[in-house]
Every structure is written in structure tokens, then in C-alpha cells.
Amino acid sequence: MINKKNLLIISPIILSLFFLGGLYIGANLDYLVSNPTDPGFKKLKQVYKELTQNYLNKDDIIFKKAEYGAIKGFVDSINDQYTYFMEPDETKDFLDSINGSFEGIGAEVGLNEDKQIIVIAPLEGTPAQKAGLLPQDIIxxxxxxxxAGMTLEKGVSLIKGKKGTVVNLTIKRENEKEPIIILIERGLIKIPVLKLNIINNSIAHIKLFNFNENASEEFNKVAQQILSLGIDKIILDLRYNPGGILQEAVEIGSWFIEKGKIIASEQYSDGTLKNYNSLGNGQLANLNLVVLINKGSASASEILAGALFDHNKAPLVGETTFGKGTVQVLKNFNDGSTLRVTVSKWLLPKGTSINKEGVKPTILIKMDKIPKNDKQDLQLQKAIEILTK
Structure with a gap:
């Protein structure tokens, strides 16, 4: 369990931070079919009885496999790309991927509404970014x-691999008529947090790559450095930031938003709301700020960008964000399997839901590929223009 913090979650190759506490339930197939809580389970019980009593090769029945299959079928019938069941091996692979470094390509992936595996964001400096993968690429x-029809966990397991080996991806990209083949040499992936660059001795460009459990601590150091230098212009770059821990986003947002003001609200199925308010640092609240966003900005990064805009703290430059506005928790079972389940959705301070809609920029500037340098970065150059005019 990560300090009981609420998390914004996206299915990962390399990064997702979950609420890792949970419910330990010793479920098994026999219990499930003999104790149905819904009439729909009666047929499952009948099938179970028929197979165990009359199937020719009863010894071939692997009950654990049957149990997992029944659970996955039930979960998949909900048709929520963020709710799914993971077997023990899949759970282990997932947990290994959030331990700071591992071998792979360094891209966050998820499922779209059509259950296709898509790229959410390639991470800074990783093989995926260097090879040219872009947000919304369909694998x-x-x-x-x-x-086609592949589970996210299976896709992740195929893409991951040892450093130095190569994975061959065929992708479908928006505005491209033909599929694109990309070869990526896997490497050792170290998950970065942020990077500070001072532009023209007057603008602090903060690239925030994720909201892991060290993000606010690292941001605090950078913020103190900015204040000590007397800089009053900031570009907060949330592009290709796939999200992370909500509390980290709240703590970072508290540098810009006055104490007590809402940064985000969590709405549950019964309509009740839980508000997350600024903690009131506010030391950067009066500085000139521009926020950069794009299709790779998801979850916690969307909430922070939306909160800053709703409180009139900054214009948003770039492209509409990913649109991941629901909350998942991870429920642990005693055999090592897990259930990831959607439990609520996020609302911005003005009550807007970002789910499937994203956060729209106030100044739209599209970029079809990652720029080779800052001069070619039209979104960054626009932010500099806004702060210097």
C-alpha cells in the first residue's frame, strides 16, 4: 500500500502507480458456482456440474484455469477497458514494471474503446521515444x-524483453494511410521524474514526466531553486506525462493554487463527492505560468492542467489531452492474482469530467512528431512567446 494515497491509473508497459492495498479473498471455482449471488450464476453452476460429471476426459479439466477463465469472462463482459483481472504471473510482471527500472522499450500503453492496444505516451529518453512512437499510435x-483480440497483459508481455533485443511493432497512426513498421531495441528503463531548464536566464521550463511517489519532493527542490534565482516565468510541461499518484499532483498544484481551493473531486457511483483541496503552499501562485499539454498527457497530468486553467492560473498550449478520467484500485487475492476495478471518476474544479473528452488547450498547436530540438518545438516556442511579449 502506498500511504493510502488515491491514484490515477493507466495500463502500463513501464509506469502505473496503483492503490496496492486490497481485499484478500480466497475465491475458488467451486465456491463461486455453489454460492451464486445472482440468478445469472445458475447456468455457470449447471455447466460446472455437467462437465465435472459427464465430460469424457474429466482428468483434463484444470480447475484453476477454468476459474480464471470464468472470472475473466465476467470482468470482460463489463466492457470497461480499465477494469480487468490479472493472473499471478501477469500481476508479477505488472508490479515489476513499477519498481523504478526494468528492461523494455519505455512506453505507456492502454486499451482504447475498441479494445485496441494503443500508445499513451513514450517516456523521456527511452527507446520508444527515440524510435518515434507517438501518443495514440495503435499497435x-x-x-x-x-x-486483434489480445489482452493488454499479453501485449505488454510480448513488448517487454531483455536489453539489447529488438521488438518489431506495426502501428496505425492518425493521418497515415498505410501502417508503419517500427523496430525498437529494448534497453534498461529508468523512470525519470522531472527536468529543469532555464531559458534565456528568465524562464524556468519544467518538464514533469510523471507523478510517482517522489514527484512532489523533486518538484519542491526545483521550485525553491526557481525562487532563489528570482525567476518569475514558468513553463510547466505536462506533455507525454501519463499520470500517477493524485496526491503528488495535489501537492504540486498547491504551489500555484491558493489554500482550500479545489484541485479535483472524486465522484463515486452513488453520486457522492470527495474534494481534494490545495494544501496552500502558493509560493508560485503569482508567477507568470504557461502549461503545455498534448495527447500523451493523461490522468493526473490532465487534472493538474485542468485545475490550473479553471483557477485562471495559466493558458494551456498544445493539443487535447488523452481523456483518462476514471479511478481504479487494485484488489489482491491470496493466490497472487489481482482485480483492477474502476471505482469512481474525476471532476475538475468547475465540475467538468475529463473522461473520454480530455482537457482542451486554449491555444491549439498540433505537432505530428517529436521535435529534434527546442527550436523545432512549436508548442514550446509559443509558450516562450506568451511569456516574453
Whole structure:
């Protein structure tokens, strides 16, 4: 459990931070079918009885596999791309991916509404970014294996691999007529937090790559450095930031938003709201600020950008964000399997839901590929223009 913090979650290759506490339930197939809580389970019980009593090769029945299959079928029937069941091996692979460093390509992936595996964001300095993967790229094949009907966990396991090996991805990209083949050499992935660059001795450009459990601590150091230098102009760059821990976003937002003001609200299925308010640092509240966003900005980064805009703290430059506005928790079972389940959705301070809609920029500037340098970065150059005019 990570200090009982609420988390914003996206399915990962390399990064997702979950609420890791949970419910330990010793479920098994026999219990499930003999104690149905809904009439729909009666047929499952009948099928179970028929197979165990009359199937020719009863010894071939693997009950654990049958249990997992029944659970996955039930979960998949909900048709929520963020709610799914993971077997023990899949759970282990997932947990290994959030321990700071691992071997792979360094991209965050998820499922879209059509259950296709898509790129959410390539991370800074990783093989995925260097190879040219972009947010919203749809992965059609992995090493020539079609991803049609493939689970996210299976896709992740195929993309991951040892440093120095190569993965072959065929992707479908917006505005491209033909699929694109991208070869990526896997490497050792170290998850960065942020990077500070001082532009023209007058503008602090903060690239915030994620909201892991060290993000606010690292941001505090950078904020103190900015204040000590007397800089009064900030570009907060949330592009390609796939999210993370909500509390980290709240603490960072508290540098810009006055104490007590709402940064985000969590709405549950019964309509009740839980507000997350600024903690009131506010030392950067009166500085000139521009926020950069794009299609790779998701979850906690969308909430922070939306909160800053709702409180009139900054214009938003770039493209509409990913639109991931629901909350998942991870429920642990005693055999090592887990259930990831959507429990609520996020609202911005003015009550707007970002789910499937994203946060729209106040100044739209599209970029079809990652720029090679700052001069080619049209979104960054626009932010500099706003702060210097």
C-alpha cells in the first residue's frame, strides 16, 4: 500500500502507480458456482456440474484455469477497458514494471474503446521515444503477431524483453494511410521524474514526466531553486506525462493554487463527492505560468492542467489531452492474482469530467512528431512567446 494515497491509473508497459492495498479473498471455482449471488450464476453452476460429471476426459479439466477463465469472462463482459483481472504471473510482471527500472522499450500503453492496444505516451529518453512512437499510435502487430483480440497483459508481455533485443511493432497512426513498421531495441528503463531548464536566464521550463511517489519532493527542490534565482516565468510541461499518484499532483498544484481551493473531486457511483483541496503552499501562485499539454498527457497530468486553467492560473498550449478520467484500485487475492476495478471518476474544479473528452488547450498547436530540438518545438516556442511579449 502506498500511504493510502488515491491514484490515477493507466495500463502500463513501464509506469502505473496503483492503490496496492486490497481485499484478500480466497475465491475458488467451486465456491463461486455453489454460492451464486445472482440468478445469472445458475447456468455457470449447471455447466460446472455437467462437465465435472459427464465430460469424457474429466482428468483434463484444470480447475484453476477454468476459474480464471470464468472470472475473466465476467470482468470482460463489463466492457470497461480499465477494469480487468490479472493472473499471478501477469500481476508479477505488472508490479515489476513499477519498481523504478526494468528492461523494455519505455512506453505507456492502454486499451482504447475498441479494445485496441494503443500508445499513451513514450517516456523521456527511452527507446520508444527515440524510435518515434507517438501518443495514440495503435499497435497492430507485435513481432508479426496480430494484437486483434489480445489482452493488454499479453501485449505488454510480448513488448517487454531483455536489453539489447529488438521488438518489431506495426502501428496505425492518425493521418497515415498505410501502417508503419517500427523496430525498437529494448534497453534498461529508468523512470525519470522531472527536468529543469532555464531559458534565456528568465524562464524556468519544467518538464514533469510523471507523478510517482517522489514527484512532489523533486518538484519542491526545483521550485525553491526557481525562487532563489528570482525567476518569475514558468513553463510547466505536462506533455507525454501519463499520470500517477493524485496526491503528488495535489501537492504540486498547491504551489500555484491558493489554500482550500479545489484541485479535483472524486465522484463515486452513488453520486457522492470527495474534494481534494490545495494544501496552500502558493509560493508560485503569482508567477507568470504557461502549461503545455498534448495527447500523451493523461490522468493526473490532465487534472493538474485542468485545475490550473479553471483557477485562471495559466493558458494551456498544445493539443487535447488523452481523456483518462476514471479511478481504479487494485484488489489482491491470496493466490497472487489481482482485480483492477474502476471505482469512481474525476471532476475538475468547475465540475467538468475529463473522461473520454480530455482537457482542451486554449491555444491549439498540433505537432505530428517529436521535435529534434527546442527550436523545432512549436508548442514550446509559443509558450516562450506568451511569456516574453
Amino acid at each position: 497492430l502487430t507485435i513481432n508479426e503477431t496480430s494484437t
